[in-house]
Amino acid sequence: MTTSDTLPDRLRKLKLWMQGRWKGISREARRLDETAVQTAYARWAPYYDMVFRAPLYWGRHAAVKRINALEGHVLEAGIGTGMSLPHYGKHLTVTGIDLSEAMLERARIRSAEMINIAGLICMDASDLSFPDNHFDVTVAMYVMPVVPDPAKVLSELERVTRPGGTVLLVNHFSTDHGPRAVVERWLKRYADRLGWNPEFPKSRVLRHTSMVLEDEETLAPFGLFTLMSFRKAEDPQA
Numbered sequence: 629m630t631t632s633d634t635l636p637d638r639l640r641k642l643k644l645w646m647q648g649r650w651k652g653i654s655r656e657a658r659r660l661d662e663t664a665v666q667t668a669y670a671r672w673a674p675y676y677d678m679v680f681r682a683p684l685y686w687g688r689h690a691a692v693k694r695i696n697a698l699e700g701h702v703l704e705a706g707i708g709t710g711m712s713l714p715h716y717g718k719h720l721t722v723t724g725i726d727l728s729e730a731m732l733e734r735a736r737i738r739s740a741e742m743i744n745i746a747g748l749i750c751m752d753a754s755d756l757s758f759p760d761n762h763f764d765v766t767v768a769m770y771v772m773p774v775v776p777d778p779a780k781v782l783s784e785l786e787r788v789t790r791p792g793g794t795v796l797l798v799n800h801f802s803t804d805h806g807p808r809a810v811v812e813r814w815l816k817r818y819a820d821r822l823g824w825n826p827e828f829p830k831s832r833v834l835r836h837t838s839m840v841l842e843d844e845e846t847l848a849p850f851g852l853f854t855l856m857s858f859r860k861a862e863d864p865q866a
Contacts, residue, residue, distance in 0.1 A: 670730035676709050677734075684770060686848040687798035688712050690855050691767055694796060695720065700764025701746070703788065705753040705781070706771035710735025718744055723763070725751040754780040761790040769798040773828045779836035786839055791863035795839060797856045798847070801830045830854075 688711060695702055696717040704712060707724030708731045716722050723746045726732050732748050739745045751757060753768065754777055766785040772778040785795050834841065839858040847853040 670728070673709065673728065673730040673734055676731065677711060681711060683849070684711075687769055687853045687855065689715070690845060690847055691769055691796050691798050692716060694855070694857065695765055695767060695794075698765055698794060700793075701762070703758070703763040703766045703785075705756075705766065705768040705785065707732070707735055707748065710738045710748070712769070713739045713742065713745065716744070720744060721746050724748045725753065725756070727752055754784060756784045756788055758788045760787055761793075762788045763793065764790055765794045765796070767796040767798075770800075772797060772799050772833065778832055782833060782837055786837060786858075786860055789860045791860055793860050795858040795860065797833065797858075798853060799828065799833075799856075800852055801828060801833075801854050830856075 692712050692715045696715075699719065701721045701723065702716065704722065704724045707713070707726050708728075710724060710732075713722065713724070713735060721744055724732075724735060725748075726735070727750070729750045732750055735748050739748070753771060754775060766789045768781065768785060771781065775781050782795075782797075789795055833856070837858065839860050841856060842859050843855075843857040845855040845857075847855055
């Protein structure tokens with residue numbers, strides 16, 4: 629990335645980098661470019677709430693409502709600027725992670741008066757540093773279609789969730805029939821500009837987990853998003 633890149637250019641390149649589509653670039657060059665990636669996030673952070681608060685409201689509201697009916701320690705992966713934080717029940721302990729320190733700084737400001745926040749940590753969701761079985765509930769909202777390896781992220785969420793605990797995902801999942809499928813296939817060519825993959829079937833999640841899918845809830849607006857609730861198997865030795 630060059631210093632002359634516009635914000636949209638940087639965001640498109642950020643998306644390409646995250647999906648591993650920069651062909652012919654060395655591992656060292658990729659590593660050196662992480663600074664530019666963080667710069668792109670930093671430039672985007674001030675506008676994030678303004679752009680995404682409304683379209684992501686329903687999924688965020690549904691997930692937090694489910695979590696508030698539970699107990700214990702919650703991990704939110706990809707917490708961003710922390711729009712969900714004020715809505716978690718005070719009976720919960722909440723930890724949030726995100727790849728962007730700039731996003732987390734805004735989340736820390738938002739949660740400054742909250743006493744149930746255990747930490748807001750800069751961390752890769754596909755390589756969590758938490759021990760096994762550490763959280764009662766884990767949640768990732770709008771994360772899976774924008775990470776390079778969704779299966780690895782789901783595996784990590786499952787690993788750090790206690791036996792019998794809950795893993796929640798909120799995402800747009802594509803369909804394979806009807807007018808919406810046609811539109812999604814057409815939009816796929818613009819995935820890099822959109823910042824998400826319109827053609828992301830549920831199978832990309834379901835085939836990579838042994839957890840039990842307990843419930844699905846179709847969400848507004850227009851049924852474009854789905855909340856999936858998984859239960860991690862109980863430890864047979866417990």
